[in-house]
Structures are given as structure tokens and as C-alpha cells.
Amino acid sequence: MQPPYKTRVSELFNIDYPIIQAGMIWCSGWRLASAVSNAGGLGLIGSGSMYPDVLRQHIQKCKAATDKPFGVNIPLLYPSIEEHMQIILEEGVQVVFTSAGNPKTWTKQLKDAGIKVVHVTASTTFAKKAEDAGCDAIVAEGFEAGGHNGREETTTMVLIPMVADAVKIPVIAAGGIANGRGMMAALALGAEGVQVGSRFVATPESSAHDNFKNVVINTPEGGTMLSMKQLVPVRLVKNKFFTEIDEMEKRGAPIEEIFNHLGRARAKKECLRATLTRANWSLARLLPM
């Protein structure tokens, strides 16, 4: 059976397949984003690990590498958010995915500039807020997603039908989707597109270190767990660092101790060198990739 590739999501972005490559720090620069867009999906530059001038370079390189639509993912709590948005507007980016913040803050300004705006949420409540803020679509991200997650632990299977019922704008499903079966399931649940992350980490065009790519490929079923729930929930590979954090949480360690153990720039080190955890942009030191 031919999947229904033509949906409101594919029409919104003018793409062949309603498949979005998630913006992921240290992994999704212009190479990955342009490759996905050239293949008929929507590539996203993950700006959360980029200084403003680095973001500008990636946008310019992406424009040179594809004449297809692409977008930029911007975590709204990014410290240089004003500069990032200015670059988005100056460079004529057509699509922005926002996350980790209030969609009211920036959506109108971006929409007034003719930009298509999508907000990432993990609950029906925030999906409605994104719709009210004027977003063109929302990403509904389930508990099983990589990176940061909502505290409510609502899974993709449960979340998508509720969000699809609650909003009129199209829903892009995320979390646990890595192939055609997952995409078909998401469409059956009421989504009109999918956002895929980890699967795209493990591609030649991803800027992650090969060690990190191999961890993504080789981590077995049950090999990740949502952790650091008191600090900021994030899905970790079960390795030495995870075990240390898990032991701290089980003995009720104070949040400062967990924060100190996390340290700085861990996500960068791990994506680019040491392969310890999954992306953790909000706590990582922001350095050019």
C-alpha cells in the first residue's frame, strides 16, 4: 500500500514526503539538513549548539547546497535568541521549528515575515497553546523520543490521537519513529507527518562523531532511559554516566549534586568525541561545531 505522502504537512512545506529531520545539537548542521531536503523531506539545522555567526554560515551553506525548502530549529531558551532570530530574518529562512519555551514570544514576528512556524510540544495543553499562538503546525513528541522529554511521560501512541483531536492545525508525530512502519502507525494515529531524530544521527551527513553514531546504532532495546528528571528530563544511553546519575537519584541526592556531576559541555564532548549521553543542549556549553 502506498502511504499517503500528500498531507497538510507535505503541502505546508512543499515537500515530497512528510518526513522532518529533527534539529539536533552537534548532529544536524547544513550537510544533514540539505541532504534530507534534497531527498524530498524537510531538513532542519539544529541551532542550539551554534553561536550566531556559526548559524549564519550553516544557513548560507544550506542554501547553496539545496534549492529545496529547509528550516532551522531554535530552542527558545537559547541565550542569544535575539541574534538567532535576526539572522533567521536576514537570511530569509522559510521554516522555523521552535521548542523549549513559550510559542507566543516569537511566532507572530516570524509569521509576519512570511515564515512558517512549528512548535514542539509533549502535551495536548501546550499543543493548544502553540495553535493559539498562531503556529502553522505542531510537533507532538512522545516519551520515547531522544533528547529532552516532557515530565508527563506520555508516549507517542497515547499522545498523537489526543493532540490530533485537540488542535485543527496539522500534527507531526515524533518519538520512536525510525522507519516506514512507524510512519504508517503515526499516520494511523492522526498525524500528518513525522519528525525523526536518532535515525538521522547515524547517517554520513550527520556531524556526530562515528563513536556516537555507533552508539545510536548498537544500543539495544531497553538501552536508554529517561533520566535527570529533577533537573531536566533527558533520555540517556545506559552507560557509566547514566548509572552514576541513576544512583544519585535513587538515594535522593540534592539537585545541585546532580548538576555538578553533569558538568559543562557534556553533550558536546559526547556527540563529538566521547559518546557518553544523548544530546543535552540546554545545559551544554554553547560552542561552534
Add this chain to the structure above:
Amino acid sequence: MQPPYKTRVSELFNIDYPIIQAGMIWCSGWRLASAVSNAGGLGLIGSGSMYPDVLRQHIQKCKAATDKPFGVNIPLLYPSIEEHMQIILEEGVQVVFTSAGNPKTWTKQLKDAGIKVVHVTASTTFAKKAEDAGCDAIVAEGFEAGGHNGREETTTMVLIPMVADAVKIPVIAAGGIANGRGMMAALALGAEGVQVGSRFVATPESSAHDNFKNVVINTPEGGTMLSMKQLVPVRLVKNKFFTEIDEMEKRGAPIEEIFNHLGRARAKKECLRATLTRANWSLARLLPM
């Protein structure tokens, strides 16, 4: 589009729709099981809350109430397991779903008696073990399922494709499925049937108290959470009891303290009277319903 109702699961049980009503303590007696079987699905008597003589009564009443196939769910760690199995054989039950134990222990004996045997699992590893033990099918239950869950927290969306690839016998998906969209999604993921629990709790034929049914209906998105992970992971409604357990776990309370706070017969009280938590058969005092 007409869903593919005819699958190896519907053929295995000779039912019209590959929809299984989960065996649930204090909720699924002969009334619910026979109603589901009469409607074209497969009803299961949940034996985990029944003394042996009560189970025999429920089987006999179910046989009187339907001439369609029905089954019995048996948790293998049930203390009177030998008596339960003897009754199954004596009463000519055609289908047995086993859970919470090693499928090797009973499958051969049941199969030799012509009984169809299905084992409930939460991982690919145990799904394979169930296949090796000679089971006719397996239930693969995701993290979002009610009642007890696996420790690995693998969601339905992630678990089903992996299990479907790993075993040759048909896979029944469970966890977060409550309507046609969830069923279609499960089939897209590679399952050939679905097992539905909570949705059947909230039916007139369910033996749960109306208060408990109303909690199942009215609990909002994000209103349950997997808890008691050190003791035996179980999905709880976020109420006073959940908060107490959650606080104990966050401060690293010893397992004995959590066990004592849980107390005895809580699941029975809650399903039949007080509506505090979700079914918790393995720790509940086993009394006739």
C-alpha cells in the same frame, strides 16, 4: 478503509476481530469475558484475583453465557497455580494467557491438552523465550500499559516492530490502545491483534466499582505514572497514594518502607471500593470477587 480483521490472531482463536480483552484482577470476570467473546473478540477471565473455586465458577458461568471462544489469564507466580491449572484442564478451557513467570513451566502441559497458549512479555528477549517454549502467540506490552510493566520502559511504538521482527509466531500489541486508531497503528507496526485493558474496565460488564470506572474515564493526559519501580513497577493514577510513594522514592526510602506503605489488599479495595490505584494483583491479598 476496512482494517485487516482477518489475521493469524483472529484465525488462531477463531474470532471475528483480533481484539483481546485483557485479563484484569477485580475487573474481568465471566460477565466481561463472555460479553467481549459474544461481540466477536476474545474475552479473558482474569484469574489473578480469584480463589480456585471462584475461578471454576467463573469458567462455568462464562461457558453458559457464550458459545464463542474465551480464555483465562493466569499470572504464573499465583500461589495456587497448580490448582488453577487443574481447573483449566478439567473445565476444558481452550485458551490460556500466561504472564509474570517463565513460559517454559506450563506451556507444554497446556499445549498437550490442546489448549492455545499465549504469553505476555515486555521485551524481545522474553518474546523469543515464549516462542521457544512453544507458545502460539505472544502479547508484547508497552510501557504505557496499565497495571504492571517491564523495567525497561520500552513503549508500544518501539517494542512492536522489534518483537514482530524477532519472532515468527503472531504478535498481539498491548499498551495505549483504546480505539480503532490505536489498533490500526498496532497493525501497521507489525502486530496481528491488540490486547486492550483499561478501555474494558470502564464498561457495564466490568466488575470494577463505578468509582474506579469513573477514574479510568476521567483521568487526564499525564494523569498516570509508572511507579514503585524498586518494588514491582506498576502504573498508578496520580493521586494521594501515588504522591506518597513518589516522595518516598525521591528521598530514597528503603524498599521495606514502600512495601509497608503499600499494605495489603490495596488493589482489591481500590478496584472494588476506594479507587486509589490501578490493579496490583501480585501484591494484593487474593480474595474471591
